[in-house]
Amino acid sequence: MARKKHSTMEEEAQIDMTPMLDIVFIMLIFFIVTTSFVKPSGLDYNKPKASQATSKPSANIFIGVSKTGVIMMENRQVDIERVTANVERMLAEAPEAAVLIQADKDALHGVVVKVLDNVKAAGIDKISISAGNE
Numbered sequence: 001m002a003r004k005k006h007s008t009m010e011e012e013a014q015i016d017m018t019p020m021l022d023i024v025f026i027m028l029i030f031f032i033v034t035t036s037f038v039k040p041s042g043l044d045y046n047k048p049k050a051s052q053a054t055s056k057p058s059a060n061i062f063i064g065v066s067k068t069g070v071i072m073m074e075n076r077q078v079d080i081e082r083v084t085a086n087v088e089r090m091l092a093e094a095p096e097a098a099v100l101i102q103a104d105k106d107a108l109h110g111v112v113v114k115v116l117d118n119v120k121a122a123g124i125d126k127i128s129i130s131a132g133n134e
Contacts, residue, residue: 061073063101065103
């Protein structure tokens with residue numbers, strides 16, 4: 001008895017999903033690579049206005065000083081004594097890093113100066129202070 005080769009409807013109706021998955025993975029890689037990895041400071045600031053303020057390229061190390069004197073780095077609160085150690089650690093990870101200090105306009109001047117001193121003590125010369133130009 002001869003066997004007849006039967007092809008069922010299910011075998012004929014299968015769709016190859018490989019090209020679609022390839023496209024989805026390529027798009028995923030594209031979006032991951034093109035996303036900017038900026039760390040927000042974690043505090044809301046009311047920046048002082050400056051007539052000579054200019055836009056700077058993205059800095060690598062963000063330090064926030066609130067009006068109550070709270071210092072934020074990497075979305076966590078840091079003591080003034082630990083700023084130097086944290087900046088040195090970040091500098092070891094990115095040797096060409098620059099620092100951007102975002103201070104509230106009502107922040108105490110002494111706290112901002114201490115932060116500047118601690119950043120200088122860590123060995124960074126490229127320091128910017130964020131000011132609103134509205």
